[in-house]
Amino acid sequence: MTKTMLIGLDGATYTVLQPLLDGSCEEGVVMPYLASLIEGGYSGTLKSTNHPLTPPAWTTVCTGVTPGAHGVYDFVRFEDMGHDVYFTLYDARDMRVETFWETVSRHDKSVVSLNFPMMAPPPEVNGSLVPGFVSWKHLRRNMHPKSLFARIDKIDGFDPKELSWDFERESLIGEIMEDQDLYDWVENHLPRDRQWTNIAKHLLAEDSPDVFALMLDGVDKIQHQAWHFLDPKIWTKERAASASDIAKGVRRLVLQYFAEVDEYLRTLIETAGPDTRTIIVSDHGFTGAYKVVRINTYLGELGHLTWKEDDGSEAAKRRQMANFAYLDWDNTQAFCPTPSSNGIVIRQQSEKCPNGVPPSEYEAFREQLIADLLKLEDPQTGEKVIQAVLKREDAFPGVAMDQSPDLTLILSDHGFVSVRNRAPSVVERPVPMGTHHPDGIFIMHGPGVAQVSDKTLQIQDTTAIMAHSMGLDIPRNYEGKVPADLYTAAHIATHPITKGRPSVSRDTFGHGDDMDDTQKAEMLAQLKALGYLED
Amino acid sequence: MLDTTSIEERLKDTVAEFVVDWGLDADISRDTTLVGDLEFDSIDVIQLIVEIEKAFGNRKLGFQDLIMADGRYVDDLSVGQISDFLSEKLL
Numbered sequence: 358m359t360k361t362m363l364i365g366l367d368g369a370t371y372t373v374l375q376p377l378l379d380g381s382c383e384e385g386v387v388m389p390y391l392a393s394l395i396e397g398g399y400s401g402t403l404k405s406t407n408h409p410l411t412p413p414a415w416t417t418v419c420t421g422v423t424p425g426a427h428g429v430y431d432f433v434r435f436e437d438m439g440h441d442v443y444f445t446l447y448d449a450r451d452m453r454v455e456t457f458w459e460t461v462s463r464h465d466k467s468v469v470s471l472n473f474p475m476m477a478p479p480p481e482v483n484g485s486l487v488p489g490f491v492s493w494k495h496l497r498r499n500m501h502p503k504s505l506f507a508r509i510d511k512i513d514g515f516d517p518k519e520l521s522w523d524f525e526r527e528s529l530i531g532e533i534m535e536d537q538d539l540y541d542w543v544e545n546h547l548p549r550d551r552q553w554t555n556i557a558k559h560l561l562a563e564d565s566p567d568v569f570a571l572m573l574d575g576v577d578k579i580q581h582q583a584w585h586f587l588d589p590k591i592w593t594k595e596r597a598a599s600a601s602d603i604a605k606g607v608r609r610l611v612l613q614y615f616a617e618v619d620e621y622l623r624t625l626i627e628t629a630g631p632d633t634r635t636i637i638v639s640d641h642g643f644t645g646a647y648k649v650v651r652i653n654t655y656l657g658e659l660g661h662l663t664w665k666e667d668d669g670s671e672a673a674k675r676r677q678m679a680n681f682a683y684l685d686w687d688n689t690q691a692f693c694p695t696p697s698s699n700g701i702v703i704r705q706q707s708e709k710c711p712n713g714v715p716p717s718e719y720e721a722f723r724e725q726l727i728a729d730l731l732k733l734e735d736p737q738t739g740e741k742v743i744q745a746v747l748k749r750e751d752a753f754p755g756v757a758m759d760q761s762p763d764l765t766l767i768l769s770d771h772g773f774v775s776v777r778n779r780a781p782s783v784v785e786r787p788v789p790m791g792t793h794h795p796d797g798i799f800i801m802h803g804p805g806v807a808q809v810s811d812k813t814l815q816i817q818d819t820t821a822i823m824a825h826s827m828g829l830d831i832p833r834n835y836e837g838k839v840p841a842d843l844y845t846a847a848h849i850a851t852h853p854i855t856k857g858r859p860s861v862s863r864d865t866f867g868h869g870d871d872m873d874d875t876q877k878a879e880m881l882a883q884l885k886a887l888g889y890l891e892d
Numbered sequence: 893m894l895d896t897t898s899i900e901e902r903l904k905d906t907v908a909e910f911v912v913d914w915g916l917d918a919d920i921s922r923d924t925t926l927v928g929d930l931e932f933d934s935i936d937v938i939q940l941i942v943e944i945e946k947a948f949g950n951r952k953l954g955f956q957d958l959i960m961a962d963g964r965y966v967d968d969l970s971v972g973q974i975s976d977f978l979s980e981k982l983l
Contacts, residue, residue, distance in 0.1 A: 495939050497913050
């Protein structure tokens with residue numbers, strides 16, 4: 358029997374959900390089932406990882422430790438080779454610690470885990486695992502066990518192309534779309550979560566795993582592009598009254614999506630049965646970004662980086678449009694590698710990087726850079742555009758800290774930076790774009806769970822809560838905790854919180870390489886499809 | 893014990909398994925090309941490298957030496973070229 362169910366809603370935020378829960382929007386109550394779960398259970402704000410981004414945040418949920426310990430910071434990772442920087446994708450082999458799914462498998466518990474990122478190549482678990490963020494072309498090979506695809510293929514309605522990640526479609530996130538194009542884009546996203554839920558329902562009913570976990574990422578995708586149709590401060594009654602028919606259609610469609618999510622929750626929870634505890638979490642929250650901050654442009658103005666010369670070739674054009682820094686690495690001391698990182702890397706002087714910052718000057722350089730970053734302002738309004746700059750030892754302490762950016766930026770509007778070679782360094786966006794906010798959601802419901810609201814939890818608490826709910830000792834290296842008021846006194850008296858052996862650390866796959874400089878530059882040009890947010 | 897023949901056969905099996913869901917009508921031979929015959933894009937190349945590395949001991953094999961030629965990213969690769977590269981690296 359399934360005792361514990363985790364449902365991830367990527368990017369879910371009360372900013373959007375609250376009017377849909379309490380009916381204060383003109384459409385009335387859109388998510389009555391979720392409202393009933395909140396009413397009868399434990400809920401609050403879930404604080405994301407220090408950089409609220411999908412790969413590090415979901416990896417924290419899946420491992421119980423924060424990025425400084427698990428080692429996943431972004432979609433794209435890089436290796437500084439001196440004359441060049443080699444960019445490639447993070448994957449499951451980069452994680453420094455086993456997943457919760459592996460931990461529970463070692464305790465002879467069964468697992469179904471669906472659509473979580475960084476799960477490919479898939480870990481071996483006692484049950485079924487389908488990774489997220491994988492193209493349909495590579496889906497079958499990346500499932501565990503190998504026979505799973507054939508089994509899922511028999512489920513009525515299964516379509517791997519609808520289910521899986523479409524790199525081309527997702528690369529459009531951040532582009533300005535006309536309302537009709539946005540409608541089509543949103544409409545194309547709806548089938549994916551239907552597909553995941555359909556698979557989930559079957560595996561849940563047929564396998565009754567000890568722990569079941571599903572992540573739905575449509576919330577994030579739709580909020581990124583259609584934020585101006587969802588933020589109650591933007592989509593006001595006045596705005597609705599004056600909207601075009603197609604704009605009203607977009608609004609109807611995005612609310613239809615949330616209504617469908619509400620039905621997915623009802624379907625899965627009813628399938629699991631009344632004895633199952635359900636935990637609903639997001640990896641981060643959401644808000645609107647109003648400015649484009651071209652951070653590498655600003656670092657260039659400060660004299661810390663030099664752009665790569667444009668030789669006019671097609672390869673150079675492709676590379677300039679890619680979402681990772683394209684620089685003259687021999688003359689760069691500090692740079693932001695990718696928009697999604699919001700990170701600044703300081704290159705220290707070494708044999709391979711002779712023009713880096715001398716180690717003896719690192720601290721002074723970093724302090725000055727922080728001061729300069731905090732001075733950056735919108736020339737139109739005079740507003741500061743960076744609200745905080747986190748040092749790596751504060752943001753990401755742990756064994757994998759050295760792989761994190763030296764500095765992590767929190768923009769004033771929580772937006773993601775741009776790394777393209779454009780000026781000026783700060784401009785207003787023509788349309789507010791959905792962006793990540795640290796405050797996500799936590800909702801838990803089921804046997805023994807107390808009726809409490811408005812609490813604040815940390816994202817790493819999720820994994821400790823799952824372990825305890827399953828009757829396991831919480832691994833000692835887990836950074837989260839079970840809130841003292843999560844359960845009724847009677848339940849906690851018979852289900853004490855205990856700690857036990859740590860989860861297993863693991864060696865990462867060797868990523869060193871010996872490409873020469875030209876090879877690396879050409880390789881970079883080919884990694885053009887790995888886009889995230891850009892201006 | 894690996895030899896050129898067994899490397900090529902294992903590679904063909906790996907590539908065949910790699911594209912089995914793609915709806916292609918292609919027998920995998922030495923002359924089969926990744927882009928021209930199997931419609932690879934850059935993400936597929938990255939994924940195939942992972943699969944090949946898994947098939948041959950789960951270690952890095954320096955594929956950049958094959959993917960790059962004279963400082964340029966090659967337009968296409970044949971299974972035969974990959975097989976020869978693997979033989980050079982593994983034998």
